Amino acid sequence: MNKSKQADTLVIAGKSYQSRLLVGTGKYRDLAETAAAIEASGAEIVTVAVRRTNIGQNNDEPNLLDVLSPEKYTILPNTAGCYTAEDAVRTCRLARELLDGHDLVKLEVLGDQKTLYPDITQTLSAAKTLVDDGFKVMVYTSDDPIVAKQLEEIGCVAVMPLGAPIGSGLGIRNPYNIRLILENASVPILVDAGVGTASDATVAMELGCDGVLMNTAIAAAREPVLMARAMNLAVESGRVAWKAGRMPRKLYASASSPIDGLIS
């Protein structure tokens, strides 16, 4: 590994990460597949949901956190399924207790079951409460540059605009908005949601995003472990391409081979 690659780390809330791919743990066939896919993805930050324990069910079954040990991975509890700021804050506090005071959380407050679009008013309110309560908040939001800036100003440690609706796999629908968000940002910007395949992740990284968070694109692939590897490569590829700087687009051709010395 060369020096420049080593230095290219993602820093979130003061901690450095080598991988810019963050992955969810939902929708896998079983815990073994979850673990294998996450290993193949190279991700160091993995999201989990917080849910009621099933009463009266077999608790001998392995627990997610036995498979994904908090010693190996940075666990990012989310507030998925919360539709009010109050529920989201409550979920984060439970997560902090569950994870022995670990205070990095993914905030999402949803507005609508059909689109899973964020409720921005509730998201801003919850972000403020959580930041005041000492949480380090990575926040899922729409791709609105004004809102992204407001969330940063509240004190969120990362802002995560959607590329397309959660689980839709539609890709980065509005790259220009992502660019506007990036231009104004002084915290890491990660695309969260919308990626469908490897090229979508690369597009996000080529725009200059600091990382990509995904779940369904890997879990719902025909071969999740293989797709996890593809996403690992795609995120790295897009990052390196962004650093390399793409050539300017031109309307007309420009020959790659020299004109001089043609045999005719």
Place this chain on the structure above:
Amino acid sequence: MNDKLEIELNGKPFFLDKAASLTQLAETLALNGTRYAIEVNQEIVPRSQHESFKLSDADVVEVVQAIGGG
């Protein structure tokens, strides 16, 4: 049911011996050795207090764990 107390556990009625602690509740649910968090009447009870925290009738208790999610 004088020797029992009735709580609401994860949205459903649940019966325990009178003055059961949260540790006893966790044992009843076979949660030993797993990671979980408990909230009673919307207040988180830190793990360090589970032994001493005694449940009362009509307490609303939530027990949560981490599961797969995005």
